[in-house]
Amino acid sequence: MQDKKNLPIGGVITKGGTAHEYVTGGWKKLRPVLDKGKCTNCLICWVMCPDSAVIVEDGKMIGFDMEHCKGCGICAEECPDKVKAIKMEEEAD
Amino acid sequence: MAITMTKGQAGLTGNSAIAYAMKQINPDVCAAYPITPSTQIVEEFSSYVADGAVDTEFITVESEHSAMSACIGASAAGARVMTATSSQGLALMWEMLYIASGMRLPIVLTNVNRALSAPINIHCDHSDSMGARDSGWIQLYSETVQEAYDNLLQAVRIAEHKDVLLPVMVCLDGFITSHAIENISLIDDAEVREFIGEYRAEHSLLDTDNPVTYGAMTLPDTYIEFKLQQSEAIARAKDVVSEIGKEFGKKFGREYGLMEKYRLDDAEVAIVILSSAAGTTKVTVDELRKAGKKVGILRPRLFRPFPFREIADALKNVKVVAVLDRVDSMNGFGGPLFNEVRSALYELEKRPKVISRVFGLGGRDYTVKDAVQVFNELVKVAETGKVEMLTKYITL
Numbered sequence: 001m002q003d004k005k006n007l008p009i010g011g012v013i014t015k016g017g018t019a020h021e022y023v024t025g026g027w028k029k030l031r032p033v034l035d036k037g038k039c040t041n042c043l044i045c046w047v048m049c050p051d052s053a054v055i056v057e058d059g060k061m062i063g064f065d066m067e068h069c070k071g072c073g074i075c076a077e078e079c080p081d082k083v084k085a086i087k088m089e090e091e092a093d
Numbered sequence: 094m095a096i097t098m099t100k101g102q103a104g105l106t107g108n109s110a111i112a113y114a115m116k117q118i119n120p121d122v123c124a125a126y127p128i129t130p131s132t133q134i135v136e137e138f139s140s141y142v143a144d145g146a147v148d149t150e151f152i153t154v155e156s157e158h159s160a161m162s163a164c165i166g167a168s169a170a171g172a173r174v175m176t177a178t179s180s181q182g183l184a185l186m187w188e189m190l191y192i193a194s195g196m197r198l199p200i201v202l203t204n205v206n207r208a209l210s211a212p213i214n215i216h217c218d219h220s221d222s223m224g225a226r227d228s229g230w231i232q233l234y235s236e237t238v239q240e241a242y243d244n245l246l247q248a249v250r251i252a253e254h255k256d257v258l259l260p261v262m263v264c265l266d267g268f269i270t271s272h273a274i275e276n277i278s279l280i281d282d283a284e285v286r287e288f289i290g291e292y293r294a295e296h297s298l299l300d301t302d303n304p305v306t307y308g309a310m311t312l313p314d315t316y317i318e319f320k321l322q323q324s325e326a327i328a329r330a331k332d333v334v335s336e337i338g339k340e341f342g343k344k345f346g347r348e349y350g351l352m353e354k355y356r357l358d359d360a361e362v363a364i365v366i367l368s369s370a371a372g373t374t375k376v377t378v379d380e381l382r383k384a385g386k387k388v389g390i391l392r393p394r395l396f397r398p399f400p401f402r403e404i405a406d407a408l409k410n411v412k413v414v415a416v417l418d419r420v421d422s423m424n425g426f427g428g429p430l431f432n433e434v435r436s437a438l439y440e441l442e443k444r445p446k447v448i449s450r451v452f453g454l455g456g457r458d459y460t461v462k463d464a465v466q467v468f469n470e471l472v473k474v475a476e477t478g479k480v481e482m483l484t485k486y487i488t489l
Contacts, residue, residue: 007322011196
């Protein structure tokens with residue numbers, strides 16, 4: 001945090017998009033692992049991720065933003081049964 | 094209620110006077126849920142809204158928790174916001190009260206003092222607002238309908254002052270002040286507008302060109318600094334309350350300070366008491382003075398922030414003081430006003446003796462006879478130098 005004597009009144013954050021700068025992925029127990037060979041780029045995981053932690057470029061799913069992923073496993077659960085391209089692995093392993 | 098005015102004088106109940114002041118203030122947003130004994134404030138103000146007499150967006154909500162939540166959202170959007178409640182209503186607002194003050198939102202709330210359940214009771218005592226005394230709200234206690242009206246107008250200025258930016262609670266006694274008709278002086282609409290001025294918030298949630306976040310999380314690295322910032326702001330509010338009370342006096346002829354001292358200068362014994370019960374005590378003091386007894390009253394008007402230096406200074410020459418609380422802190426050691434007055438006096442080299450008397454809970458009458466008994470007890474302590482009972486319930 002900047003100069004503590006000049007903190008904004010009442011804790012107002014005076015610009016947008018600051019959640020991205022704040023790293024919150026440190027507490028996950030499980031991490032998602034993508035098997036690119038199986039992935040069909042349906043992007044259901046991108047739609048369902050509550051933390052916007054699925055990275056998509058040019059319409060293709062390319063991986064996860066591990067600095068914001070909490071390891072909830074929704075992406076793995078929602079990945080279609082016929083595909084199952086995402087597996088949750090122990091962070092400790 | 095139709096208001097008939099003759100030369101600026103009108104006979105109004107406390108509730109009607111507050112609703113009328115709100116009409117004159119014309120806030121941007123009012124979110125409220127009616128509750129006895131403050132119901133008529135919300136009822137009459139909603140009539141002003143329905144009649145187009147104000148521009149206010151009136152939000153009908155399902156509870157007081159929602160009322161305060163809506164007030165917080167609207168205030169964060171940059172609106173001038175007001176509400177009113179009592180008792181359980183204020184209690185239901187509890188967690189949101191802290192959020193309003195922590196986010197430094199200048200919301201103005203009228204609290205018509207009423208006892209808290211259980212047992213259920215709709216009549217006056219101060220358990221509601223005194224329970225909220227550490228919620229970070231500035232608190233003003235009004236003795237009369239006139240003072241409640243005047244306090245509400247000043248509250249807008251105090252809350253929005255750049256050195257303060259905190260919510261303000263204006264308290265008046267349920268039924269005793271809220272429902273009694275008093276002949277009061279009303280200020281002209283244009284003069285009210287000029288006195289309160291326009292409110293321009295530093296930030297607005299609706300300003301999409303300059304997006305802001307309110308209510309973000311803070312961790313151990315900054316939370317305490319925000320609390321210090323808030324603590325300094327409420328401490329500064331004391332001088333702001335004084336300044337605005339003086340300015341109000343210059344403009345409208347009724348000056349207000351942090352407290353009222355009644356025949357206190359040469360008093361040997363004194364009662365410290367809030368709100369309407371001070372009126373009864375004043376009559377008692379006048380009677381006892383006729384009999385040659387040196388008695389006086391200190392009536393704090395500002396309770397939060399607590400003007401501890403000024404209170405100690407006002408009582409430094411008194412021998413014995415009784416602090417009368419219309420609420421019990423349930424701490425086994427007297428009411429909140431007693432605790433704070435006594436603590437303030439500790440700074441003095443030569444301190445008066447101070448006793449606690451809890452009175453009038455749940456609307457029990459406090460009469461001249463009760464005040465006489467307290468004064469007699471104080472005189473006895475002054476003579477003997479001995480306190481027989483430090484804390485006691487009276488008006489039983």
